Amino acid sequence: MFFQPYFDPMYLLFVLPSLLLALYAQMKVRSAYARYTRVPNRRGLTGLDAARMVLGPVGLGHVQIEGTPGELTDHYDPRTKTLRLSQGVAYGRSVAALAIVMHEIGHALQDAQGYAPLKLRGSLVPAIIVSSWVAPVMFMVGWLLGQPSIAWLGVAGFAAAAVFSLVTLPVEFNASNRGLQLLQSFRLADGEDLHQAKEVLDAAALTYVAALAQTLSTLLYYVFLLTGFSRRDS
Numbered sequence: 001m002f003f004q005p006y007f008d009p010m011y012l013l014f015v016l017p018s019l020l021l022a023l024y025a026q027m028k029v030r031s032a033y034a035r036y037t038r039v040p041n042r043r044g045l046t047g048l049d050a051a052r053m054v055l056g057p058v059g060l061g062h063v064q065i066e067g068t069p070g071e072l073t074d075h076y077d078p079r080t081k082t083l084r085l086s087q088g089v090a091y092g093r094s095v096a097a098l099a100i101v102m103h104e105i106g107h108a109l110q111d112a113q114g115y116a117p118l119k120l121r122g123s124l125v126p127a128i129i130v131s132s133w134v135a136p137v138m139f140m141v142g143w144l145l146g147q148p149s150i151a152w153l154g155v156a157g158f159a160a161a162a163v164f165s166l167v168t169l170p171v172e173f174n175a176s177n178r179g180l181q182l183l184q185s186f187r188l189a190d191g192e193d194l195h196q197a198k199e200v201l202d203a204a205a206l207t208y209v210a211a212l213a214q215t216l217s218t219l220l221y222y223v224f225l226l227t228g229f230s231r232r233d234s
């Protein structure tokens with residue numbers, strides 16, 4: 001019996017569709033960002049201006065703002081209560097910049113209000129870091145030694161990764177909804193530009209759906225291998 005997951009055509013069959021979805025989602029995000037980074041927002045505010053304007057009134061005066069290198073690397077760090085904005089978002093006066101800043105403030109609101117899926121996601125992080133390298137090793141060792149119980153422990157690790165990407169979905173969708181509400185309530189967008197902001201955030205959300213599809217298809221592939229459907233003598 002010969003085991004090489006990355007050269008198994010069945011592996012491609014399982015993983016290729018979600019890989020293509022991930023590539024498509026990446027392309028959508030890049031193109032939506034490229035398009036709406038050229039559309040000026042109605043108030044002529046930079047992302048940084050907008051963040052400063054919104055944080056205090058929504059009770060997030062304690063949140064720090066820092067720069068972060070790269071493009072589309074914007075995020076909120078719940079450990080340090082810091083909003084990290086990329087150059088293009090912090091200093092851009094576009095619809096895209098506002099959409100992204102308000103999404104990240106959405107995460108800061110989740111953190112401040114103890115939004116349960118965010119807490120759950122945070123508590124899973126250490127387990128995910130460990131299992132991302134332990135799970136494949138366990139699977140390989142269990143498989144090569146003919147010890148299914150060890151291999152199943154590896155599969156449990158892949159299942160944990162799938163749960164993590166599942167919990168990420170409500171966190172991201174909810175942050176986008178909060179962001180769109182902020183855009184409206186602070187009169188930063190309405191009608192056409194609100195729709196454009198939603199397009200940027202929906203494209204970003206699709207990347208998280210693709211990530212879930214990838215972890216699920218990987219999980220299914222290893223379950224498929226272990227349950228013996230693809231045992232080949234070679």
Ligand SMILES: [Zn+2]
Nearest residue numbers: 103107172175
């Ligand atoms: Zn997010």
